[in-house]
Amino acid sequence: MRVEAEPDVCIGAGNCVLSAPEVFDQDEDGIVQVLQAEVPAGQEDAAREAVERCPARALSLG
Ligand code: SF4
Numbered sequence: 281m282r283v284e285a286e287p288d289v290c291i292g293a294g295n296c297v298l299s300a301p302e303v304f305d306q307d308e309d310g311i312v313q314v315l316q317a318e319v320p321a322g323q324e325d326a327a328r329e330a331v332e333r334c335p336a337r338a339l340s341l342g
Pocket of ligand 1: 335336
């Protein structure tokens with residue numbers, strides 16, 4: 281399972297980091313950074329939750 285982020289769409293809400301801190305981080309401007317595009321085993325549910333909770337719909341699963 282892969283995850284992708286669109287930094288141009290991200291509004292820096294940080295929900296993704298709260299949901300899946302091993303998969304996402306934010307840069308100094310609050311914009312999403314994908315730490316692990318290939319979601320590690322055991323993190324799938326967290327990554328899925330992050331995608332669902334992003335208010336900007338900046339995240340997608342691949
Ligand atoms: S939840 Fe969405 S808007 Fe918020 S930081 Fe993550 S990608 Fe950006």
